[in-house]
Amino acid sequence: MFKALVWLQWKSSRAWILAAALAIVALPVMSVVREWPTDREAMAQFLSRLEAWSVFYPAAAVVLGIAMASLAWRADRRGGFVYALSLPIARWRQVAYRYGAGVVWVLAIGAVLWITTLVVVATTPIPASLRGYPTGLAVKFALATVSVFTLGFAMLAVPDRLERGLAWVGVLVVAVQVAALFAGSETNWLAAFLEAIVGPTGPLSLLGGRWMLIDV
Amino acid sequence: MTDVIRFDDVSYRPGAGFSIDHLSLAVPAGAIYGFLGPNGAGKTTSIRLMLGLLRPAEGRIVVLGESIPDRAPQALGRVGYVPERPHLYPFLTVAESLRFHRAFHPRWDQAWATELLGGFGLVLDRPLGRLSKGEMGKLLMLQALCQRPELLVLDEPTDGLDPVVRREVLSAVAEYVAEYQATVVISSHLVHELERLCDWVGVMDHGRLVTQLPMDRLKNGIKRLRLTGPLDRLDGAPFSVLSRSGQGAGSSWVVDQWEPAMAGWIGERGVLIDAVDDLDLEDGFVERLKARREGNTHV
Amino acid sequence: MRLSMTFKQPGPLLQWLEDVDARSPIPLYEQIASRLKAAVGGGLLAEGDPLPSVRLLAGELRINPATVVQAYRLLEADGFAEMRQGAGTFVRSPSSDQRQREREAQARRLVRGLLAEGARLGIAAKEIKAAWDETLKERSR
Numbered sequence: 001m002f003k004a005l006v007w008l009q010w011k012s013s014r015a016w017i018l019a020a021a022l023a024i025v026a027l028p029v030m031s032v033v034r035e036w037p038t039d040r041e042a043m044a045q046f047l048s049r050l051e052a053w054s055v056f057y058p059a060a061a062v063v064l065g066i067a068m069a070s071l072a073w074r075a076d077r078r079g080g081f082v083y084a085l086s087l088p089i090a091r092w093r094q095v096a097y098r099y100g101a102g103v104v105w106v107l108a109i110g111a112v113l114w115i116t117t118l119v120v121v122a123t124t125p126i127p128a129s130l131r132g133y134p135t136g137l138a139v140k141f142a143l144a145t146v147s148v149f150t151l152g153f154a155m156l157a158v159p160d161r162l163e164r165g166l167a168w169v170g171v172l173v174v175a176v177q178v179a180a181l182f183a184g185s186e187t188n189w190l191a192a193f194l195e196a197i198v199g200p201t202g203p204l205s206l207l208g209g210r211w212m213l214i215d216v
Numbered sequence: 217m218t219d220v221i222r223f224d225d226v227s228y229r230p231g232a233g234f235s236i237d238h239l240s241l242a243v244p245a246g247a248i249y250g251f252l253g254p255n256g257a258g259k260t261t262s263i264r265l266m267l268g269l270l271r272p273a274e275g276r277i278v279v280l281g282e283s284i285p286d287r288a289p290q291a292l293g294r295v296g297y298v299p300e301r302p303h304l305y306p307f308l309t310v311a312e313s314l315r316f317h318r319a320f321h322p323r324w325d326q327a328w329a330t331e332l333l334g335g336f337g338l339v340l341d342r343p344l345g346r347l348s349k350g351e352m353g354k355l356l357m358l359q360a361l362c363q364r365p366e367l368l369v370l371d372e373p374t375d376g377l378d379p380v381v382r383r384e385v386l387s388a389v390a391e392y393v394a395e396y397q398a399t400v401v402i403s404s405h406l407v408h409e410l411e412r413l414c415d416w417v418g419v420m421d422h423g424r425l426v427t428q429l430p431m432d433r434l435k436n437g438i439k440r441l442r443l444t445g446p447l448d449r450l451d452g453a454p455f456s457v458l459s460r461s462g463q464g465a466g467s468s469w470v471v472d473q474w475e476p477a478m479a480g481w482i483g484e485r486g487v488l489i490d491a492v493d494d495l496d497l498e499d500g501f502v503e504r505l506k507a508r509r510e511g512n513t514h515v
Numbered sequence: 516m517r518l519s520m521t522f523k524q525p526g527p528l529l530q531w532l533e534d535v536d537a538r539s540p541i542p543l544y545e546q547i548a549s550r551l552k553a554a555v556g557g558g559l560l561a562e563g564d565p566l567p568s569v570r571l572l573a574g575e576l577r578i579n580p581a582t583v584v585q586a587y588r589l590l591e592a593d594g595f596a597e598m599r600q601g602a603g604t605f606v607r608s609p610s611s612d613q614r615q616r617e618r619e620a621q622a623r624r625l626v627r628g629l630l631a632e633g634a635r636l637g638i639a640a641k642e643i644k645a646a647w648d649e650t651l652k653e654r655s656r
Contacts, residue, residue, distance in 0.1 A: 089320060
């Protein structure tokens with residue numbers, strides 16, 4: 001039964017899973033640098049530039065976590081949960097299995113990130129003053145996504161329409177920020193917003209902190 | 217255990233004007249139990265209570281010897297359920313939906329599933345979101361049957377289907393019962409569809425049970441009498457009167473619990489019986505509902 | 516004779532049984548039994564022919580399997596069929612005695628139907644009897 005539910009989660013959210021896997025491969029590959037500056041001042045500037053990019057890791061964790069949570073129950077919610085409830089399985093067990101199924105896929109994407117970062121770090125000449133953190137980043141990403149997924153999974157009661165609205169706002173915000181960064185803008189209000197919820201006092205502090213693959 | 221389903225004094229009040237009040241039901245083992253009533257009578261709610269999808273406010277429900285809703289998962293493994301509205305996952309194909317369903321039902325009959333798929337003309341790789349109403353109805357029935365249940369609960373299984381599909385679906389039910397001696401509860405507002413299939417009938421209206429009888433007693437007990445002569449005093453009548461029309465000479469009475477010997481009781485009162493007409497299930501059903509609503513079951 | 520399986524075209528015997536009427540005051544099992552008797556009389560079924568299985572007939576007619584069993588029991592009691600354990604139900608040619616009794620029973624059923632129809636239309640048995648005698652007289656002329 002658990003296998004069937006893992007498979008069901010794949011069927012319902014494979015587009016998101018694949019997109020997340022793609023993004024998670026692209027992020028470290030794109031943010032890596034072939035030629036590093038030699039003087040300290042340029043290096044510091046460089047790192048802050050990298051940090052601007054690194055905001056997309058927690059962003060991806062949030063989007064993926066919410067998507068997986070909402071897709072875990074979407075079809076059931078539409079049918080008034082009648083099918084799920086008519087299956088011969090205790091309610092708590094079904095909820096646990098479905099939660100587990102979501103976690104399985106989140107961890108799978110975490111594994112994809114881990115492999116990618118390992119490869120990237122191994123194939124990039126990193127200056128002696130810096131270090132790669134492939135495992136740390138992947139674990140942090142997986143834990144953060146699981147946290148968001150858990151939160152979303154618990155907040156199933158959000159009506160369909162509200163949920164769709166929130167998803168669109170999220171996509172829009174990320175798109176605008178991407179455009180702004182490409183245009184060379186210094187403002188990073190996505191980071192500011194994230195800081196508010198995920199900072200040391202925010203509800204998802206795990207999402208805060210540094211998300212650097214390569215750092216001092 | 218002779219009753220597959222028992223409701224003892226069950227009440228359920230979701231608020232907002234509708235409630236199930238003091239419902240007591242008994243579906244004997246091996247019965248094909250027609251659950252009748254107009255739309256909104258509470259049939260679907262009762263069925264959901266039966267399956268443990270809802271929790272009653274009061275009363276006791278036992279299905280296949282399991283106390284509901286606490287032991288619903290145990291009972292549900294032996295129950296095939298076709299809901300009023302399709303509830304399967306639209307992003308799965310027919311084959312995928314069967315595969316998912318099968319994972320929860322260890323007694324799944326794959327040979328019969330294959331046979332029914334062909335017979336019903338279902339295309340394996342079609343997504344459920346693109347099935348017609350008839351195809352969805354057939355798929356739901358197939359899933360319920362192939363899990364080889366001891367009890368089939370069918371909530372308006374033919375509603376909105378065309379006559380050909382309706383026949384196929386009801387045929388499959390009759391064949392299943394012949395093969396496995398299962399008990400069936402089948403709800404419908406199309407009374408006459410159940411007339412040939414069911415041997416027990418329960419009628420609901422406004423969240424209450426109006427009557428519950430073996431089909432032949434329901435059909436044979438109700439007669440329309442045509443009388444000549446005034447029959448005014450009914451105290452001590454061995455039958456009950458559901459309705460009357462016309463006064464004095466030439467009146468028409470619909471009576472319940474009628475037996476041929478009761479003609480004597482009327483004759484003793486100097487009234488001639490012109491005719492004793494049978495009512496079919498639908499007319500009988502309508503008369504009972506009317507009598508119940510007007511509160512004159514015992515005039 | 517060949518009987519159809521589910522989902523195939525119904526055979527002639529099933530077509531013959533298809534229009535049993537659940538709304539009729541005559542119970543379904545009686546209707547089925549008398550139709551099958553008529554099928555034997557009419558040569559559609561011969562001695563030793565298997566009757567449709569309970570599953571097949573219940574499925575095709577969308578009726579309660581118990582009704583089919585009841586019909587077959589009635590046929591057996593009347594000497595028109597034989598239920599063999601595990602093998603099914605087979606046609607038996609009734610003795611001429613039984614045949615005669617069946618013809619009489621059939622005739623009584625016809626008359627009962629006629630009277631019931633008359634009652635529905637408000638025509639008394641007396642009037643039907645008169646019309647009956649009248650018609651017979653006309654025919655014999």
